[in-house]
Amino acid sequence: MLSPCRICQSENTETFSFGNTLLLRCNDCGIIFNNNFPDKITVENYYKYNYSIDKTKDINNPYILEEKRVKLLPEQYGLISKIISFKNHPARLLDIGCGFGFFIDEARRFGFDSYGVEPSVMALNYCHSIGLNVFDNIDKISTKFDIITLFHSLEHFIDPKETIDKIKNILTHDGFLFIRVPAFDCYWSKILKSKWVWFQPENHYFHYSLKSLQYLLALSNLKIIEINYQ
Numbered sequence: 583m584l585s586p587c588r589i590c591q592s593e594n595t596e597t598f599s600f601g602n603t604l605l606l607r608c609n610d611c612g613i614i615f616n617n618n619f620p621d622k623i624t625v626e627n628y629y630k631y632n633y634s635i636d637k638t639k640d641i642n643n644p645y646i647l648e649e650k651r652v653k654l655l656p657e658q659y660g661l662i663s664k665i666i667s668f669k670n671h672p673a674r675l676l677d678i679g680c681g682f683g684f685f686i687d688e689a690r691r692f693g694f695d696s697y698g699v700e701p702s703v704m705a706l707n708y709c710h711s712i713g714l715n716v717f718d719n720i721d722k723i724s725t726k727f728d729i730i731t732l733f734h735s736l737e738h739f740i741d742p743k744e745t746i747d748k749i750k751n752i753l754t755h756d757g758f759l760f761i762r763v764p765a766f767d768c769y770w771s772k773i774l775k776s777k778w779v780w781f782q783p784e785n786h787y788f789h790y791s792l793k794s795l796q797y798l799l800a801l802s803n804l805k806i807i808e809i810n811y812q
Contacts, residue, residue: 584606585617587615588619589742589743589794589801590801592608592610594609596609597617600775602776603783611797611798613788613794614791615789616787620740628785629702630701631702654685658685661760662692665729665758669729671692673694673728673729674726676729676730677689677696677697677731678698678735679732679733679734679738680700681700683700685731694729697723699718699723703718720745726757727752727753727757728754728757729760732759732760732761733762737763742788743798746802759804761795763795764789765792767791
């Protein structure tokens with residue numbers, strides 16, 4: 583028996599092969615998700631202790647970290663410019679899945695009151711060491727934010743509906759949520775299949791298309807203002 587949809591609970595799901603990986607598709611809401619899901623504790627421990635190991639091996643080398651930060655600057659300036667076009671500072675900003683905090687550090691330089699959420703212990707400790715306000719869990723946040731960003735983070739959550747609901751609860755009534763996810767229905771995924779750089783089923787549990795992301799946001803009564811493809 584196939585698993586029901588993890589978003590809309592529909593029984594109308596089917597399996598299909600994407601390269602050598604077996605995935606499930608909901609024929610009602612359009613979401614595509616992994617055939618096998620780890621339990622919540624396993625996922626939490628993975629992101630807390632293991633996910634950033636390859637990224638944190640150079641954490642004690644400030645020159646390498648600075649090189650990584652500088653390489654990201656053009657992209658981050660573009661993201662900050664987009665945010666400012668919707669909500670200029672002074673404003674309170676929260677980046678969920680902030681990693682080493684490069685983005686919220688730059689946003690702070692632009693005048694935003696910046697915060698982050700990062701489960702990785704090593705990355706979290708680094709953020710604290712450079713004076714960034716970062717939580718290890720969204721459940722510890724009680725204040726509201728004018729801007730919340732999910733940049734390549736949503737696909738890592740095993741319960742995206744719950745995540746979006748939590749985000750809505752800490753978003754101001756006139757606030758903005760910015761989401762970036764790999765577009766599973768893009769040209770390159772269709773051509774490259776499992777060799778597509780953004781196909782990472784080991785830690786991407788959901789694979790979003792425009793249709794499925796629209797459906798997910800509609801469940802939480804969030805209005806989509808703008809959609810962009812890169």
